[in-house]
Amino acid sequence: MKKTWMVMAACSAVGACWPGAYAAEAAQMVGPAFPDFQTAAQVRQACDAGLRAAKARVTALEKEPASPGWIGDYDAFYSATEDAYGPIGFISNVHPDPKVRDAAEACDLRWQDFFTNASQNAKLYRAAKASVPVDDIDRETLRLALETFEDSGVGLPPAQRAKAKQLSNRISLLGQQFEKNVRDSKTKVEFTDEDLAGVPEGVLKAAKRDAKGRALLGLDYPTYYPVMERAEKAATREKMWRAKMNEGGPANLKLLAEIAKLRRDYAKLFGYDSYADFTLRRRMAKNTANTTRFLDEVKQAVTDGERRDIADLREAKAKHLGQPLDKTTVTRWDVAFYTERLRKERFTVDEESFRPYFPPQESLQFVMRIAETMFGVKYTPVPAKLWHPEAQAYAVSDAATGKPISSLMVDLYPREGKYNHAAVWSYRGGSTKTGRVPQAAMVVNFDRKGLTIEELDTLLHEFGHALHSNLSNTRYALNSGTSTQQDFVEAPSQMLEDWVFDRKVLKLFQDVCPTCKPVPDELIDKARAAREFTKGSMTARQHLYASFDLALHTAGAPEPMALWAKMEGDTPLGYAPGTMFPAGFAHVAGGYGAGYYGYLWSLVVAMDLRTAFSADRLDPAVGKRYRETVLSQGGQRPPELLVKDFLGRDMSPKAFFDYLAK
Numbered sequence: 136m137k138k139t140w141m142v143m144a145a146c147s148a149v150g151a152c153w154p155g156a157y158a159a160e161a162a163q164m165v166g167p168a169f170p171d172f173q174t175a176a177q178v179r180q181a182c183d184a185g186l187r188a189a190k191a192r193v194t195a196l197e198k199e200p201a202s203p204g205w206i207g208d209y210d211a212f213y214s215a216t217e218d219a220y221g222p223i224g225f226i227s228n229v230h231p232d233p234k235v236r237d238a239a240e241a242c243d244l245r246w247q248d249f250f251t252n253a254s255q256n257a258k259l260y261r262a263a264k265a266s267v268p269v270d271d272i273d274r275e276t277l278r279l280a281l282e283t284f285e286d287s288g289v290g291l292p293p294a295q296r297a298k299a300k301q302l303s304n305r306i307s308l309l310g311q312q313f314e315k316n317v318r319d320s321k322t323k324v325e326f327t328d329e330d331l332a333g334v335p336e337g338v339l340k341a342a343k344r345d346a347k348g349r350a351l352l353g354l355d356y357p358t359y360y361p362v363m364e365r366a367e368k369a370a371t372r373e374k375m376w377r378a379k380m381n382e383g384g385p386a387n388l389k390l391l392a393e394i395a396k397l398r399r400d401y402a403k404l405f406g407y408d409s410y411a412d413f414t415l416r417r418r419m420a421k422n423t424a425n426t427t428r429f430l431d432e433v434k435q436a437v438t439d440g441e442r443r444d445i446a447d448l449r450e451a452k453a454k455h456l457g458q459p460l461d462k463t464t465v466t467r468w469d470v471a472f473y474t475e476r477l478r479k480e481r482f483t484v485d486e487e488s489f490r491p492y493f494p495p496q497e498s499l500q501f502v503m504r505i506a507e508t509m510f511g512v513k514y515t516p517v518p519a520k521l522w523h524p525e526a527q528a529y530a531v532s533d534a535a536t537g538k539p540i541s542s543l544m545v546d547l548y549p550r551e552g553k554y555n556h557a558a559v560w561s562y563r564g565g566s567t568k569t570g571r572v573p574q575a576a577m578v579v580n581f582d583r584k585g586l587t588i589e590e591l592d593t594l595l596h597e598f599g600h601a602l603h604s605n606l607s608n609t610r611y612a613l614n615s616g617t618s619t620q621q622d623f624v625e626a627p628s629q630m631l632e633d634w635v636f637d638r639k640v641l642k643l644f645q646d647v648c649p650t651c652k653p654v655p656d657e658l659i660d661k662a663r664a665a666r667e668f669t670k671g672s673m674t675a676r677q678h679l680y681a682s683f684d685l686a687l688h689t690a691g692a693p694e695p696m697a698l699w700a701k702m703e704g705d706t707p708l709g710y711a712p713g714t715m716f717p718a719g720f721a722h723v724a725g726g727y728g729a730g731y732y733g734y735l736w737s738l739v740v741a742m743d744l745r746t747a748f749s750a751d752r753l754d755p756a757v758g759k760r761y762r763e764t765v766l767s768q769g770g771q772r773p774p775e776l777l778v779k780d781f782l783g784r785d786m787s788p789k790a791f792f793d794y795l796a797k
């Protein structure tokens with residue numbers, strides 16, 4: 136049984152263009168209204184009712200014999216569970232009331248148990264196995280469904296099957312606790328105003344103060360990054376950085392160690408020595424050896440660049456502090472600060488200077504405008520009561536036909552207890568067979584004063600996931616949008632990542648906000664040049680995360696913290712004793728176990744996809760072809776074929792390695 140996929144990142148004060156957008160036709164939410172959960176009791180009631188109905192559907196489906204139409208009925212069953220489970224699974228991450236979040240989490244675990252049972256249901260499995268597909272889409276959908284049944288342990292002897300279920304439920308519970316520890320962390324780091332010299336005034340003004348008048352800073356992105364990039368005092372940056380590195384705390388290290396061990400036990404039930412071997416056989420990468428080889432190639436390609444970057448930072452630090460180079464070492468908490476200084480010095484780019492150009496609400500309109508230009512769709516705001524008064528709903532329609540195709544919810548700003556990275560929950564899949572429309576929610580955490588260009592890029596990345604859901608046009612909900620291979624799912628998002636550094640693309644900002652001041656062309660050019668700078672060390676960091684995740688899930692059963700200290704210790708900047716990065720590494724504790732390499736793997740695909748847009752990123756003809764061959768297809772065809780359909784040739788890593796070598 137598949138579970139809902141999550142892909143893990145009022146008018147603003149600046150610019151008064153927003154209310155005008157409502158003047159469009161009185162559009163409505165496409166698909167069902169978002170369920171209104173005000174109390175924990177409502178969540179529990181909905182949970183009970185949803186599970187009761189789902190169990191009745193399993194009983195009905197068990198009676199259905201194998202047939203060419205079986206997969207359609209299985210998909211209808213899946214859709215019904217998604218309707219009951221999807222919004223509840225999602226609000227556990229964003230609802231402002233902690234009691235509602237707790238109730239949603241408890242419900243989530245009951246659903247995970249249900250999904251495991253359904254996937255271990257031998258009657259359903261037999262019917263799936265005996266059903267004969269009528270065409271390639273049915274064949275692929277049945278193949279994927281059979282994999283899910285088999286990977287849940289339906290074919291194991293009863294005792295091992297029970298063990299698989301027990302392990303699976305326990306892993307869900309521990310993963311949930313891990314994420315909760317990060318999300319509900321109320322860490323505040325206290326600083327005097329003197330400590331915060333160099334930090335933008337807005338951060339100080341927004342901060343709460345303790346009895347001694349010290350500013351209490353949280354670890355949310357709009358607070359964390361300005362301190363790391365701008366605080367003149369190394370001690371201030373170190374204190375902030377250490378607090379961030381310890382988010383999740385020792386409790387999460389224990390959870391992660393247990394999760395990794397349970398995953399290995401799970402793989403062993405199926406005759407695999409490691410969880411990586413077990414899980415990678417279903418991915419584009421196919422096995423641990425291919426993944427390791429790929430990561431080694433990346434490492435080779437970035438080693439020199441990383442060394443060069445650090446030498447540059449070291450020089451900048453020596454100059455800044457007026458001390459000899461041989462007495463200067465770069466620390467982890469120096470990286471963002473001196474990178475920012477060098478960006479300013481070499482490229483005269485100051486990230487903070489972009490905020491006035493990119494107010495948050497208008498930035499959202501802007502990324503939607505990009506989609507409208509490239510893909511022939513239209514985003515229209517619609518009234519809706521959602522989980523928080525600031526959350527917004529949009530109807531998506533096809534521009535040529537006016538046909539409503541999907542809905543998108545958006546939650547832009549940080550608040551306590553809210554998921555603190557950027558992510559999209561595709562909580563409802565679409566199906567052309569039943570006329571079911573997809574719905575998704577995009578959750579980000581931006582500064583109300585505006586976005587930097589890097590943050591605008593992050594927004595477009597997440598929006599890329601939302602598009603994958605919004606423009607899905609698959610036969611079955613099972614394959615809708617982001618329900619695709621985990622090492623492909625980032626590609627459509629990453630493809631759009633350099634769009635905001637394009638002059639022509641940025642001109643669209645004035646379409647959605649005529650009163651916003653246009654970003655000068657030369658500033659965009661500089662930002663693009665500055666972006667290339669440090670790509671060696673940035674990619675090396677991604678390589679470290681991916682290698683750590685893979686090593687954690689290999690046969691050797693390493694202890695996570697010791698493994699991390701060793702692996703980070705082997706990098707040029709080393710490991711800072713006392714820190715525990717893995718305690719906050721929610722990807723690995725959650726659904727990305729032995730899957731983090733997928734970010735780099737997908738980037739290879741993304742850069743290859745980009746080559747088709749090299750002459751004009753907004754080309755509507757190429758956009759249309761991309762929408763039809765890739766985005767609309769979700770997971771109903773293998774990713775290799777989608778890319779081949781779009782590019783007219785086999786996939787190639789050339790663009791990626793050329794970029795790293797440049």
Ligand SMILES: [Zn+2]
Binds near residue numbers: 143597
């Ligand atoms: Zn992503």
